[in-house]
Structure formats: C-alpha cells, structure tokens
Amino acid sequence: MKIKEILQSEGNEQKIHVKGWVRTRRGSKHVSFIALNDGSTINSIQVVAEASDFDEELVKQITTGSCISVSGKLVASKGSGQAVEILAKTIEILGGADADEYPLQPKKHSLEFLREKAHLRFRTNTFSAVFRLRHALTFAVHKFFNDKGFFNLHTPIITGTDAEGAGEIFQVTNLDLENLPKNEEGKIDFSADFFGSKTNLTVSGQLEAELGALALGQVYTFGPTFRAENSNTSRHLSEFWMIEPEVAFADLNENMDLAEEFLKYCIQYCIENNAEDLQFLDARMEEEESKLKKEERSEMGLLERLQFVIENNFVRLTYREAIDVLRNSKPNKKKKFQYPINGFGDDLQSEHERYLVEKKYKKPVIITDYPKGIKAFYMRMNEDNETVRAMDILFPTIGEIVGGSQREERLDKLQERMEEMDVCQKELWWYLETRKFGTCTHSGFGLGFERLIMFVTGMKNIRDVIPFPRTPQNAEF
Numbered sequence: 001m002k003i004k005e006i007l008q009s010e011g012n013e014q015k016i017h018v019k020g021w022v023r024t025r026r027g028s029k030h031v032s033f034i035a036l037n038d039g040s041t042i043n044s045i046q047v048v049a050e051a052s053d054f055d056e057e058l059v060k061q062i063t064t065g066s067c068i069s070v071s072g073k074l075v076a077s078k079g080s081g082q083a084v085e086i087l088a089k090t091i092e093i094l095g096g097a098d099a100d101e102y103p104l105q106p107k108k109h110s111l112e113f114l115r116e117k118a119h120l121r122f123r124t125n126t127f128s129a130v131f132r133l134r135h136a137l138t139f140a141v142h143k144f145f146n147d148k149g150f151f152n153l154h155t156p157i158i159t160g161t162d163a164e165g166a167g168e169i170f171q172v173t174n175l176d177l178e179n180l181p182k183n184e185e186g187k188i189d190f191s192a193d194f195f196g197s198k199t200n201l202t203v204s205g206q207l208e209a210e211l212g213a214l215a216l217g218q219v220y221t222f223g224p225t226f227r228a229e230n231s232n233t234s235r236h237l238s239e240f241w242m243i244e245p246e247v248a249f250a251d252l253n254e255n256m257d258l259a260e261e262f263l264k265y266c267i268q269y270c271i272e273n274n275a276e277d278l279q280f281l282d283a284r285m286e287e288e289e290s291k292l293k294k295e296e297r298s299e300m301g302l303l304e305r306l307q308f309v310i311e312n313n314f315v316r317l318t319y320r321e322a323i324d325v326l327r328n329s330k331p332n333k334k335k336k337f338q339y340p341i342n343g344f345g346d347d348l349q350s351e352h353e354r355y356l357v358e359k360k361y362k363k364p365v366i367i368t369d370y371p372k373g374i375k376a377f378y379m380r381m382n383e384d385n386e387t388v389r390a391m392d393i394l395f396p397t398i399g400e401i402v403g404g405s406q407r408e409e410r411l412d413k414l415q416e417r418m419e420e421m422d423v424c425q426k427e428l429w430w431y432l433e434t435r436k437f438g439t440c441t442h443s444g445f446g447l448g449f450e451r452l453i454m455f456v457t458g459m460k461n462i463r464d465v466i467p468f469p470r471t472p473q474n475a476e477f
C-alpha cells in the first residue's frame, strides 16, 4: 500500500505491507521508531519495531536512506503527531545505506549542497514536494487546454531555425569536429552534415505551432527548449520547458485573457490538489524568510500570495505607460536602478519589472506594445510603425513569466520586417506560405514552465525546480 493511502485509513489492526526509504530511526533499547517515506506524500508513516521481535543486527541496518519492506498491522497511534502507525511484524532490508557514507543526514542541508547531490535530493521533503507539484502543474496544463478543445502538438526538437532570432542556439551535428568538410569557399560544408543542412536544438516551438493553429484552430506545445545564453542567473536555464499555445482568430486582448485564465487555473489546481505539499513549502518559506533582513522579506506568505494572484485582475499597461511610470519613479530619480530609464526604446531589466510588480502595482502586470527594435520579427506591427503587438506577463518575485504576441499575419509586412531584421526568408519559406495561403489573425504566448513552478513552490532558484538543471558549465547527471 502507498503511505498516502495508509495515512488516510483508520487503524483497525488490519494487515499492512509497505515499502519505502527510511527518513530517521530513533528509539531505545526496547523499541525503535522508524519514519518511513515512499514518495507518495510529504508525510512519513511511523513504524514501531519492538526490539524483542527483531534481530539486533537487522535493526542496526535500518539507517537513514536505507530501503525497507515492512509487514505488520495498522493501529491507532499511542504517540502524538500521527493518527496511525504500523506495528511491525517483519522487516526486510531491500537496500542498505551505510550511515557513514550516505550524504543526506537527518538534518537540514543547504539547497546548494543538495544540488550537488541531485541524484538523491528527491528523498528530501522539500524536493519531493517540489517535484510532486511539478507533476501536478504538468497535468493542470494538459487538462486546461484539453478542456478548452486545444490540441497538443509535438513540435521538433531539432530544427534549422532560430525562432527568437537571438542567436543563442546549440548546434546539432555529427560532423567530425577535428576534421570538418569544407566547400570551395573554405567554409564548413553543412551539406555533408547529418541532415544535409545546419541544425540546432529548438529555442521555441512557436513557428511550427503557428502552422498547426492555422489548420487545427487551437494548439499548444509543451516541450523542452534550449538556449545557449551565458546568463548564470537564478531564473535562467540552458534547457527549460515551455508551454506555447497558438490560437487562430485571437487578437492580443484575447491572448492576454487566455494567459491570465491559464495561469490562475494552474495555481488553483495546485491549491486544490496539493494542499499538504503547499503547506509544507509555505512553512519552509516562512522559516527561510525569517533569516532575512526585514526589508528583504516578502509581504505575503506563499499560500497567501497564490490566493492573491487568483483573486485579482492582472494590471495591463502599454510599454509607453510603463516607461513613463518608471522614468518618474523614485528609484530612477534617485539613480538607484543599475540601468537608468531614459525613455522609449529602453529594454526593461528585471529590476524595472520587479519595481512595477512589487512596488508600484503589487499585482501581476501585463505590458503590451513594445518597441519593434527589442522584439522578434514575427510580432504584428502597430499603426504607429514603431511598436508591435507584444505582451509580457510579469509576476511578483519572478519577473517575466510569459512572453507572447499577436502574430504578423500580413505577408508584405512580415517580409518587410524579416528584411529589416536580417531573417532569412528562403529558410522560412514554409512559414511565409501560411501568410500566402489562407492567412488570418492569430496569437500565442510562451510560458516558462520552471518559472511557474518557482512561483507556486516559493523556490528562489530555478535550478531547484527541475530535476537535473543544465546551466553554463554544468550538465552533470
């Protein structure tokens, strides 16, 4: 039986068989109390082993981290802290864990330490809670879109395009790097490469999702994306998961409505289905924050913050309005921003995003209509010919969580932008054909899945919400 199920049962002396990993063993000469966890829930079951029933040598092997199989009966607990406990009849050691060598001691370890032990960190309360929530959010994403009649589309992981045009791509090749084939001009001959052309890992499934939307109506992707940004921050991964819906006939306003509804749904889903894990993480965050200086602490606890986001409308403002607010803000006037805001055209840095969300509006904020110069080629041009129908959603403590736009559906305008931005039209002939044949208004966005998990779990470093993080200089495990 799974421990989750056992803990919901009454202790009527019924026979129980359970397997799991030992969190702790304490007790006396006469009796041992074993906290056993099998990952099904944050809570462990207490196993009581009377010394008279067991071989002393066996009991000694029941150390933190060892894996055991227990048979016995479930009874109402005599102690406080748990309603039921297992009176063990037989215990089998399935896999021992040498107490001197096992890296996880029954005490609090730092997240940095646990990152180096990523193969074992699932066995801690914090990480098991985070990864159960990661699963719940995955499920919520699919449920949300399925219930709305979207189709999940698997877009390619190996591609020849750089959808975002930022050049942060990982090349994919099976050419012998020591001995590269060259063409007549002395350049690398990619026609000799595996796919007969230059390829890379995808930075986004958007362009292919657009092709799907212009036939299936509403699609979404949910896959890994790869970016060779050399930004070693707490919010960037080199390999992360992105959810990208794409909707035919939707304009930017409908796109924002969808994104807001989607984010609230995912958070609500966790509140309803993962209460125990969230309560644990809420308490954990409170404890972590108590170590900070008062001015660095968040105004809200984790659960309170999640509820707050669900209950309030996101603030919507244009980039021009945001720049005005920022230019006239106290930190800008007092030269407290590392990147001062001078005016139109300035890119928003995370310090600006956090000011708007955490200080000014104290709510999630959606900024629209950015200058064309700081956004990708595919965004729809506004009448002013200076701004595009982009939207970024900014979240408290996270900054940008969603980036999206209404797409340029007019062939001539799209070609114009590609020319200006030096995007190769020949390579994207298939993308352009959707504008040539049966084009229509359409929009979509990308949600950084790990950033959503950070928000829901209160974890402050993105490396702690993905099982095995890939970051510059690190691809272990």
Ligand code: 4AD
Residues within 6 Å of the ligand: 163, 164, 203, 204, 205, 206, 227, 229, 235, 236, 237, 238, 240, 242, 244, 245, 400, 401, 402, 403, 404, 405, 444, 445, 446, 447, 448, 449, 450, 451
């Ligand atoms: O804003 P981005 O670059 O948008 C796109 O890729 C569009 N093609 C999406 C679309 O319209 N279909 O990325 C979308 C989101 C960001 O808002 C952020 O949450 C996340 O992806 N993201 C990252 N997450 C972790 N590590 C990174 N290096 C990330 N880069 C972007």
Ligand code: MG
Residues within 6 Å of the ligand: 392, 400, 402, 403
């Ligand atoms: Mg973005």
